[in-house]
Amino acid sequence: NGSPSLSEMVVTEVRRLLKKYEGEEVSITVTGHSLGAALAVLIADELVGHGDAPKPVTVFSFGGPRVGNCAFAERVEARGARVLRVVNAHDVVPHLPPRPGGRWYADIGRELRLDSRASPYLRPDADAACCHDLEAYIHLVDGFLSSHCPFRANAKRSILRLLKNQGGNVKQLYISKAMDMRVRLDAGGAVDMPGSPLSRLGAPSTVLECVH
Secondary structure, rough: OOOOOOOHHHHHHHHHHHHOOOOOOOOEEEEEHHHHHHHHHHHHHHHHHHHHOOEEEEEEEOOOOOOOHHHHHHHHHHOEEEEEEEEEEOOOOOOOOOOOHHHHOOOOOOEEOOOOHHHHOOOOOOOHHHHOOOOHHHHHHOOOOOOOOOOOOOOOOHHHHHHHHHHHHEEEHHHHHHOOOOOEOOOOEEEOOOOOOOOOOOOOOOOEEEEE
8 A cells, every 4th residue: 555664664764763863873772562672673673774873773662573583583683682571480471482492483572570479469370461551661661670589569550550450359458548649630531640650761762662
């Protein structure tokens, strides 16, 4: 039908931004969750393959499935793309498609392994949907210190956000506490909590977000 492909649109947009900020030090970060995480890897490979993108091109993948074989993984890394796979140990999606005998599909980049059972807020029997949920992933990243360390006591991510998406998987104690808070929902349904901390953003960079 003559419409450009996703890769063509991304490459065109990145070239436009690079031209706009010509002479400045820039970076490209591609991020996505689930299917969006798989697309993020493919887009990063496309960008570094064109050779005119600044390096490094970085991918933050949340709960993404495998997208290629060992040769593809080696090519992505050899071209200079840096991939961090954020994986919940109890999420089945990052293990798909399966690898019989270690063949066919391969993991790409470095893995940051999280554990939903380490969260003091989530039930240890949290269901599959919760283990794959993006808000649950962000909650786990916020509380992560290092492997085999307890959940960070001063994590700032509001449990109200988690409750909104995964109420049935939050421990009753925290559901009760959340109900006691003065919370109001705006017209769009977003949690508005006066005085809640805002995320601090670093230096600007080009960020491409792939949604599932």
